[in-house]
Amino acid sequence: MAGPDPLKLGLIAGGGPLPLLLAERCAAAGRPLFVVRLKGFAGAGFEAFDNAEAGVAELGRAIDLLRRAGCGAVCFAGIVARPDFAALKPDLRGLKALPGAVAAARHGDDALLRYLLAEFEREGFAVEGAHDVDAGLTLPEGPLGALAPGPEHAADVAAALAVARAIGALDIGQAAVVADGLVLAVEAQEGTAAMLGRCAELPAAVRGSADARRGVIAKAPKPIQERRMDLPVIGPETVERAAAAGLAGIAGEARGVLVVDRARTIEAADRLGLFVVGVAEPGAAR
Amino acid sequence: MAGPDPLKLGLIAGGGPLPLLLAERCAAAGRPLFVVRLKGFAGAGFEAFDNAEAGVAELGRAIDLLRRAGCGAVCFAGIVARPDFAALKPDLRGLKALPGAVAAARHGDDALLRYLLAEFEREGFAVEGAHDVDAGLTLPEGPLGALAPGPEHAADVAAALAVARAIGALDIGQAAVVADGLVLAVEAQEGTAAMLGRCAELPAAVRGSADARRGVIAKAPKPIQERRMDLPVIGPETVERAAAAGLAGIAGEARGVLVVDRARTIEAADRLGLFVVGVAEPGAAR
Numbered sequence: 001m002a003g004p005d006p007l008k009l010g011l012i013a014g015g016g017p018l019p020l021l022l023a024e025r026c027a028a029a030g031r032p033l034f035v036v037r038l039k040g041f042a043g044a045g046f047e048a049f050d051n052a053e054a055g056v057a058e059l060g061r062a063i064d065l066l067r068r069a070g071c072g073a074v075c076f077a078g079i080v081a082r083p084d085f086a087a088l089k090p091d092l093r094g095l096k097a098l099p100g101a102v103a104a105a106r107h108g109d110d111a112l113l114r115y116l117l118a119e120f121e122r123e124g125f126a127v128e129g130a131h132d133v134d135a136g137l138t139l140p141e142g143p144l145g146a147l148a149p150g151p152e153h154a155a156d157v158a159a160a161l162a163v164a165r166a167i168g169a170l171d172i173g174q175a176a177v178v179a180d181g182l183v184l185a186v187e188a189q190e191g192t193a194a195m196l197g198r199c200a201e202l203p204a205a206v207r208g209s210a211d212a213r214r215g216v217i218a219k220a221p222k223p224i225q226e227r228r229m230d231l232p233v234i235g236p237e238t239v240e241r242a243a244a245a246g247l248a249g250i251a252g253e254a255r256g257v258l259v260v261d262r263a264r265t266i267e268a269a270d271r272l273g274l275f276v277v278g279v280a281e282p283g284a285a286r
Numbered sequence: 287m288a289g290p291d292p293l294k295l296g297l298i299a300g301g302g303p304l305p306l307l308l309a310e311r312c313a314a315a316g317r318p319l320f321v322v323r324l325k326g327f328a329g330a331g332f333e334a335f336d337n338a339e340a341g342v343a344e345l346g347r348a349i350d351l352l353r354r355a356g357c358g359a360v361c362f363a364g365i366v367a368r369p370d371f372a373a374l375k376p377d378l379r380g381l382k383a384l385p386g387a388v389a390a391a392r393h394g395d396d397a398l399l400r401y402l403l404a405e406f407e408r409e410g411f412a413v414e415g416a417h418d419v420d421a422g423l424t425l426p427e428g429p430l431g432a433l434a435p436g437p438e439h440a441a442d443v444a445a446a447l448a449v450a451r452a453i454g455a456l457d458i459g460q461a462a463v464v465a466d467g468l469v470l471a472v473e474a475q476e477g478t479a480a481m482l483g484r485c486a487e488l489p490a491a492v493r494g495s496a497d498a499r500r501g502v503i504a505k506a507p508k509p510i511q512e513r514r515m516d517l518p519v520i521g522p523e524t525v526e527r528a529a530a531a532g533l534a535g536i537a538g539e540a541r542g543v544l545v546v547d548r549a550r551t552i553e554a555a556d557r558l559g560l561f562v563v564g565v566a567e568p569g570a571a572r
Binding site: 081082083084087105106155163166167170171172173176177180181182183184185186188189190194198201202203204205206 | 367368369370373391392441449452453456457458459462463466467468469470471472474475476480484487488489490491492
């Protein structure tokens, strides 16, 4: 077995469209790749890549697969729900990591993710974030599509980003909706789609409509967040749901939010009349 | 017209069960009462009391009704959704208050409530909170029903109260659900019932069940809150919905949460196996 290739990426794939997108970008860039599909989470479509399946607690199997494939780097991508620890079927290496994982989980999702990442670093892998693998995946500063937020949206953009960061600091979630200064919804475990869905059901008086859009959804990484995992994501579905909730636009922290399927995201925003804007983190270098 | 009676209470009644409950408690205590039913919000059942209807923006009419009835004090009780200011039909006095109300609303719900309360004080009324009208309405310290939280619930009780206060400080809402250290949901404009409803739909791995209850919903007033308006409320419905979400219990800030229908709240909690506990505000005198 040859030594690991620092360039060869082991992609640990959870749910949602991001992992396949990343795999395709790696292939397009000529970067060698091996995909570990997480059982019960990873979607279909990885047939074009070297790949294998592993359970979320089969840490030994995942590490072994990545070593045999010669991967020097790993990247976690996609959605993995917090496991029911009692129902896990860990392998030996997973069993060794389990007490630490359970203890970390007590301190929140972010602590759990940081613990898992550190386990892979302890095994000698370089851990990359999705935005390290492809910098073009993150939201740039400024408007993404044809529309830009107007002065009438500035206060809601700022407030929604501030609330998203504040709840992130409390390890609650990464997204919030504000319309005319009123916090309509805050994301916790239900996720962004469900949060936007309930905004659409709020009384018409507090929200906007397709004819008179108002309000902003903002997404930002948790200030304490390990940015190599679990960056917030926006995509065409976010735009569609924000539009259905009567919102005027989407704001994300520039370079802190992943854009899944940029072309379709822009197409949906322009078609539905929403802005999508990246806003620099306060104090960040431009 | 005789001068106002400082004891006679003008009850300004929004939605939900609290206003009727307060009216009944006043009547039982022999306190004279006049009820202003807010159009579109107040429920039925006020026939036994002197009462009249007024629109939410008919401030002049409400003040006139209360003066003619000889009320020296007013109490706001019940749910009033934030109005669509563009659709309001204010009377002259309401029109005078409108610019201030709109400006206050930009700073959040609490600022709007404080502004309205100040308008009644400017008109010479003493403003009482529901807990001033009947101190027996608030959650006392300690367990309310037969069950008390065990040591295994202490961390979730503390965390849920801390999150509820933290989001209150941001003027987001007054309630949060935490299970095993994970923030399952946070209340904003959708209200407590909807928040508990979505907890019941979360993956089984992160929440409890009727067989193995875990997690706590906590309610606390916003730290910045004008306590004479909009104190958080729990009641039998809160218990039923918390039970359906698999939670182990309900925690509220002692003397900072109203209990609607204490007898049925206790009955539901005991029947469903949930604790309801009042926890003293940090630093509060016992």
